[in-house]
Amino acid sequence: MFFEAQSWTQEKYCNHDPGCLAAWEHDERVVKFIGFDVGEEQRRDHAIVYDMQDRKYKKEYPMIDWGWGRDECIATIKKAGLPLPGKSSCFFCPAMKRNEIRTLYHQHRDLYDRAIAIENAAKPNLITVKGLGRDWSWQEFVEADKNQMAMCWMFPGNDMTSSHSRPEKAFNMCPLKTRLKTIVLSSFPLRCQTAQNFTSLG
Template identity: 25%
Template sequence: MLALSANGHLPKADYALFADTGWEPRSVYQHLDRLEKEIAAPAGIPVLRVSSGNIRADALDPAHRFASMPLHILNEDGKQGMTRRQCTGEYKIKPIKRQIRELLGYPYPRRIPKDVFVEQWVGISTDEFHRAKDADVRYMRNRHPLIDMGWSRNDCIAYLTSIGFADTPKSSCLGCPFHGNAQWRHIRDTSPTEWEDVVAFDAAIRSGNARANAGGNPLLGQAFLHRSRVPLDQAPIDHVTAAEWAALQQGPAEHTAVLEQLEEGVVDGCSPWACRGDAEAVQDDVGLAA
């Protein structure tokens, strides 16, 4: 959308916002730097990087109130589950709302008049039109230009390729539990330092987040980044396990869909209004999601 706006295919945007969780792959930050330098700056569109902190550091800090990641859980009785996913609300939606309030001239706790709002463009394509939704506050009105243009993910890839951005990486936390095997392999095979980082984090969160443990509320089970619920450096990221193959025997269409998800992760993008799973509004200390 930023490139379409900068090149005159969409109206010129006033600002572009990037919600930084503090734990994106290095390739994403490099891409953002290039996008800002080659696309946004020449068009006069400021790119604002907003943040609520570093999600990795916060998870391991016993003094920090941590908005939980959707970790894969293996309970003591052998049952499987996932922790609540609050990270989108805390690390993406919250800092965007704070920044928009400041741009409008009404930082919290000032009340925003009913007739003051921003038109917010959300990069959802026709492939995921079901995720197109309104914002949950009056001062933000969502619009979905890619859907208005009838553009699919393939259309976006073709356009990016035509302007020299064919290698645009997918934005998501480095250690996102929604990664598929292909994403885990990519980290392991192309970036040893980042692989070491996620393996270390996986081991560190085995007993849940540090704040809960310090407060006497330990996790009744074990937490993992990989869906197999074994340590990441031992997880079967190079093949589909026998149990997974058995679960896939549901017919050709179902087989293909599930296998793709095991490999690629959940395909919907990880952004404030298009996260892998419906984003929950989180009531935070300063009421920004209220």
């Protein structure tokens, strides 16, 4: 029994698993439990035709059968005393959002470095794709983000806090500089720089 993940990695595992191989030798199908919740019936319905033609796997959708949505799943996990899982994705996922890349950089630098190593290894062969962001490079984004030195209230606490060391530079580079200077700066909820530091900026 397996949970749906990246199908190709799962297929590679199953092709070498003694239990799966034994089932296929006896013309049996291996059961896969798919984690679609009760709000995703259309995804199951779309897959049913393909599931019926699959000679290797039999798909089950337990959460849909139980009528479980996200709330029921969270309640069950908490009741079991288990930590709530975060978003599931590869650390080098091209669909990752910019704030998620910042968090990866700040909280999991080893994985970020591995992702950048993958991006750099691919660069000599890239033609239209620029990096892991497809039309933009993760590394160039992070470097630009650090150089921009954004004002500390622009990103949540789990973003790249190293970009908060020089907010006065970010203010001079900010396209809203002219508008911001017309506002009473002391009203900003700044944590890393006082309003007085900005009043002398030209």
